[in-house]
Amino acid sequence: MKVLSVNIGKRKTIIWRGKIIETGIFKYPVNQPIFLGKEDVKNDNVVDRKFHGGIDQAVYGYSIKHYKYFKKDYPNLDWNHGMFGENLTFTNLNEEEITVGSTYQLGKTILEVTKPRKPCYKLGIRFNNPKIVKQFWNSSMSGIYLKVLQTGFVNIGDELILLKKPENTLTIAEVYESKK
Numbered sequence: 001m002k003v004l005s006v007n008i009g010k011r012k013t014i015i016w017r018g019k020i021i022e023t024g025i026f027k028y029p030v031n032q033p034i035f036l037g038k039e040d041v042k043n044d045n046v047v048d049r050k051f052h053g054g055i056d057q058a059v060y061g062y063s064i065k066h067y068k069y070f071k072k073d074y075p076n077l078d079w080n081h082g083m084f085g086e087n088l089t090f091t092n093l094n095e096e097e098i099t100v101g102s103t104y105q106l107g108k109t110i111l112e113v114t115k116p117r118k119p120c121y122k123l124g125i126r127f128n129n130p131k132i133v134k135q136f137w138n139s140s141m142s143g144i145y146l147k148v149l150q151t152g153f154v155n156i157g158d159e160l161i162l163l164k165k166p167e168n169t170l171t172i173a174e175v176y177e178s179k180k
Contacts, residue, residue: 032155
């Protein structure tokens with residue numbers, strides 16, 4: 001499993017359903033390595049620290065394979081890596097195989113899988129359709145949040161190398177299903 005894209009976003013203010021909303025979900029690929037810090041990705045704006053960023057959600061990873069599933073319902077969007085708000089777009093991330101507590105080396109970093117993503121209304125903002133939130137919940141394609149155990153740079157082409165997989169732990173898909 002390799003990094004296909006590294007993505008960051010700027011703080012963006014928009015009007016959504018008559019309200020002024022600030023969000024960092026609009027992430028786009030960059031052509032240089034990104035630095036994964038202990039609580040977030042350097043130069044990536046995290047707007048709502050109650051639900052994003054922090055020790056257990058410092059980095060969000062998502063699979064390019066999941067894009068096809070959603071593209072059919074949203075063919076008119078300008079699809080780019082980072083579409084789901086992920087910092088790292090992977091070639092083949094599988095939530096049914098990755099377990100909570102597993103540690104990986106990625107580039108110069110050491111990462112620990114913490115939990116699946118629970119989508120909020122801001123995913124609907126990104127897709128310009130609130131229906132995506134329910135569709136996302138009804139799939140097992142949640143992506144993964146990662147804790148940064150060793151900070152460092154990550155770049156396109158870096159491989160996610162399993163270092164340790166705890167015994168008898170739930171997969172990300174199992175945890176996600178239990179939260180529905």
